[in-house]
Amino acid sequence: MPPFEVPEGDPFGPHNLPYGVFSRAGSQERTVGVRLGDHVLDAGAAAVALGSPYAALLARPTLNPLLAAGRTAWSDVRRALTAWVTVPSHQETIAPFLHPLSSVTLRLPFEVADYVDFYASENHARNVGQIFRPDAEDSLTPNWKHLPIGYHGRSGTVVVSGTDVVRPSGQRKAPGDPAPVFGPSVRLDIEAEVGFVVGVPSRLGRPVALEDFREHVFGLCLLNDWSARDIQAWEYVPLGPFLGKSFATSVSAWITPLDALEEARVAPPERTHPLLPYLDDSEEEPGGYDLRISVAINGHVVSEPPFSTMYWTAAQQLAHMTVNGASLRTGDLYGSGTVSGAEPAQRGSLLELTWNGREPLELPDGKRTFLEDGDVVTLSAWAPGANGVRVGLGEVTGRIVAD
Amino acid sequence: MPPFEVPEGDPFGPHNLPYGVFSRAGSQERTVGVRLGDHVLDAGAAAVALGSPYAALLARPTLNPLLAAGRTAWSDVRRALTAWVTVPSHQETIAPFLHPLSSVTLRLPFEVADYVDFYASENHARNVGQIFRPDAEDSLTPNWKHLPIGYHGRSGTVVVSGTDVVRPSGQRKAPGDPAPVFGPSVRLDIEAEVGFVVGVPSRLGRPVALEDFREHVFGLCLLNDWSARDIQAWEYVPLGPFLGKSFATSVSAWITPLDALEEARVAPPERTHPLLPYLDDSEEEPGGYDLRISVAINGHVVSEPPFSTMYWTAAQQLAHMTVNGASLRTGDLYGSGTVSGAEPAQRGSLLELTWNGREPLELPDGKRTFLEDGDVVTLSAWAPGANGVRVGLGEVTGRIVAD
Incomplete structure (x- = not known):
């Protein structure tokens, strides 16, 4: 034995x-x-x-x-x-x-160098567009199908799964309010994402090509991009999200090497727009990953976002992030953006799941629009492996505590 | 002797x-x-x-x-x-x-942890508003007078004065173009800023109060936030600047301790809007600094932005950056935002100095709208000290090299 x-x-x-x-x-x-x-x-x-x-x-x-x-x-x-x-x-x-x-x-499994967050799910971007710009001709911004939109986040507040998340305070202002008010966020949300971990640095001034993705990226983790929607809404024009996101980003304790995920590689969704050469992956090996994510609040599964639906791949994101010559460092982390599938039960944020609070979720312990103090959010995932055996990606969990 | x-x-x-x-x-x-x-x-x-x-x-x-x-x-x-x-x-x-x-x-004098860039000059924000939204009722966004707008930048590409800056390539698309094109930026710009260097960390979940600014911030440097305006214009809606900024940020080699700048402290401009308590510095010691900046291209001075005109102070920026509980680390760096005075010859970017390229600068070696390959940009500054002796802040310089 x-x-x-x-x-x-x-x-x-x-x-x-x-x-x-x-x-x-x-x-x-x-x-x-x-x-x-x-x-x-x-x-x-x-x-x-x-x-x-x-x-x-x-x-x-x-x-x-x-x-x-x-x-x-x-x-x-x-x-x-x-x-x-x-x-x-x-x-x-x-x-x-x-x-x-x-x-x-x-x-926390590695020292985070720079942290970038993308916005690569077409379903998510369309849902957000429909919620916030219901009268717009196209729910996507004009650049969305031409480049993977991203922004830098705060690497110093990336925390490991299990770390409590203090409800952030900040300014918020509803459109009709005469002035902003200050207080704890009342629209605290999650974003179910996958994070990619850079191993090998690159030189300043030298872009990393699509096909060099696997030379630089070691593996992936689960990532919860906690978001205070009310703080974000008031602050984000014109320079993007800041305090609405920077209070905490949780990652799973386990980094799964790309080598363990060979069986999970899939082609990304069909591209609807021609891509510039540095992003054109039509001749590359499949750049998507078939990761089955599950989102639970207090143990009750509320959504199952499929990572295979992501429009932009991690290789495209890496190529884009460096095409201006920006260098990579060991420990750079980039998030995929919220993973949302086409179905309502596949949405990766409460913003989408409750359609901006208008359609509350029914949980065993009551209704939810956004997160309440004491709520425990757990993202978990697995990927198909050889011979039908799953590759576990572990979980990232966090509990909301009052300010 | x-x-x-x-x-x-x-x-x-x-x-x-x-x-x-x-x-x-x-x-x-x-x-x-x-x-x-x-x-x-x-x-x-x-x-x-x-x-x-x-x-x-x-x-x-x-x-x-x-x-x-x-x-x-x-x-x-x-x-x-x-x-x-x-x-x-x-x-x-x-x-x-x-x-x-x-x-x-x-x-590079310190290891940069997180890098944040603000947008704290009212003159700069109004100039940018007038250039890009000429028909808007107010050249400032509604949040501008209520909070110091900021975003995270790329700390891995902060370089020391003297480092060459490779002209970044990227996507750009003029409003009338049918699709984006790819190539070297043709609207490469500078932003004359002051950078503040955090020494003492703070705990996650614990905001840093206005009056604790000097317990956490060690000193300041000069900072050039190189900006590719064409890349930025196409990418920045809705999540803010990314590749238009992330290729390089230059800082001076010398960090001036706040203790050397006691004589340079001045009151910031009068506040036109009431501030929420965490930003209200009306009872605090003067939070501004009288720093006299000079911007030169190939040795020819093109602008002299006065830092004393900044609407938001470094102490307010620190209080805002942490009010959601985001923690500080040793080596965090935050930029003031472009420093622009009220006069045309006090503007801190070529975007403003040439009014978006419509009014070229006349330099001894020819006209300039944006930067050309080979151009050397040098920001230098001094502050008033005791007995009329200047406190030198050194310089931050960089040369543009072709991709």
């Missing part, structure tokens, strides 16, 4: 192996962990015990050194880890370094 | 003592320097030679440890430095650690 076993079909089996950073009970010390079933492997300690050269990348308090190491190293480390958790002789060596997930504290 | 002397009235005399980071000729090693006249003092080496306890803050490759040390340490270190450069016995000890500025390479 092997020293440990992951049940067959477990979404966190040896086919997955996402990376995180954890601390053991009673310790503040951080180290890289790899999830295996309901355990986390202290990957650095295992590497040291096995005399692996990858100890230098894994016995570290953050994923950044591994992120910076590049695609060849990413593949080599993954191959090594796969052997450690599947070959019986290695299994015996690493068994002491497996800790039950329930016994550890998961940390 | 003392071992070194700074000419009387020199704007970089012992009353100033701005901080930077430099490398000696032929070396990549970085260390903290303090400017004295046309020399830079290796402050860490001097501290070690004098047995100073501040060696731990100064013998470092970046200003971040000093920034994080807090106001009491900032004052103590400044007092020590003042003694080192003025007391004869100390002067002899530190003389070997003074290097001619011409012999060193100046580096």
